[in-house]
Amino acid sequence: MRDYESDDIVILVSRTLSPFIMLFALYVIFHGHYSPGGGFQGGTMLAAAVILIRLAAGMDIAQLQFPRALGMPLGAVGVLIYFGTGVAAMLGGGSFLDYAYLPLPGAAAALRSLGILFVEVGVGLAVVGILVSIYDDLLESGER
Amino acid sequence: MHWELEVTLFIFLVAAALLALESRNLLTAVVSLTVFSFLSALLYVAMGAVDVGFTEAVVGGGVSGVLFVVTIFKTTRTCRD
Numbered sequence: 441m442r443d444y445e446s447d448d449i450v451i452l453v454s455r456t457l458s459p460f461i462m463l464f465a466l467y468v469i470f471h472g473h474y475s476p477g478g479g480f481q482g483g484t485m486l487a488a489a490v491i492l493i494r495l496a497a498g499m500d501i502a503q504l505q506f507p508r509a510l511g512m513p514l515g516a517v518g519v520l521i522y523f524g525t526g527v528a529a530m531l532g533g534g535s536f537l538d539y540a541y542l543p544l545p546g547a548a549a550a551l552r553s554l555g556i557l558f559v560e561v562g563v564g565l566a567v568v569g570i571l572v573s574i575y576d577d578l579l580e581s582g583e584r
Numbered sequence: 585m586h587w588e589l590e591v592t593l594f595i596f597l598v599a600a601a602l603l604a605l606e607s608r609n610l611l612t613a614v615v616s617l618t619v620f621s622f623l624s625a626l627l628y629v630a631m632g633a634v635d636v637g638f639t640e641a642v643v644g645g646g647v648s649g650v651l652f653v654v655t656i657f658k659t660t661r662t663c664r665d
Contacts, residue, residue, distance in 0.1 A: 476634040476635045476638050477635070477638055478635075480639065481638050481639050481642050484639075484642045484643055484646065484647055485642055485646070487647060488642070488646040488647055488650075491647065491650055495650065571647055574651065575650070575651065575654065578651060578654050578655065578658070579654055579658075
């Protein structure tokens with residue numbers, strides 16, 4: 441921000457809180473297929489933890505945690521994971537996103553559970569990248 | 585089942601929405617909108633839609649408030665209507 445000045449208490453609280461938010465976000469992503477939550481919610485919480493550090497410590501320090509250039513490639517990788525899961529199922533002989541035909545060892549039920557996990561991870565990565573990238577672009581506009 | 589809880593939440597929900605609409609200070613409006621979002625998340629959970637409530641709490645109470653605050657920092661803080 442323009443009127444940013446360093447505040448020790450805010451930085452201490454946010455950097456203590458941020459790893460716990462990230463841990464809970466990872467829990468939400470990886471347990472998304474049998475409890476409330478999933479890739480979108482967990483990814484949004486992960487992005488909120490990153491944005492919390494950006495708000496508290498300022499853009500320059502937060503670059504060390506999550507560089508600005510990382511947002512868009514991370515989003516693209518997330519979409520590729522999602523799409524790649526679907527195409528891998530197609531290559532295995534089924535239809536698009538039919539996880540039972542994934543070219544991996546295991547029974548059909550276990551493969552379905554694993555496939556939805558891949559999709560959740562892809563969605564989570566895409567949401568993290570794009571939300572942090574939206575925040576960065578919003579903050580940067582008009583400063584050049 | 586929890587109709588008392590739901591009625592109370594609805595009253596606070598309408599109050600937060602009216603405050604967000606009528607406030608002259610845009611920062612107050614954004615905070616009130618976040619309160620609205622969180623109350624509606626509580627309502628969804630009270631009605632049994634845990635997943636929807638979770639999404640509403642995370643998105644409405646977490647990220648969109650921050651984006652609105654950044655937008656206010658970039659523009660003006662009081663409305664001119």
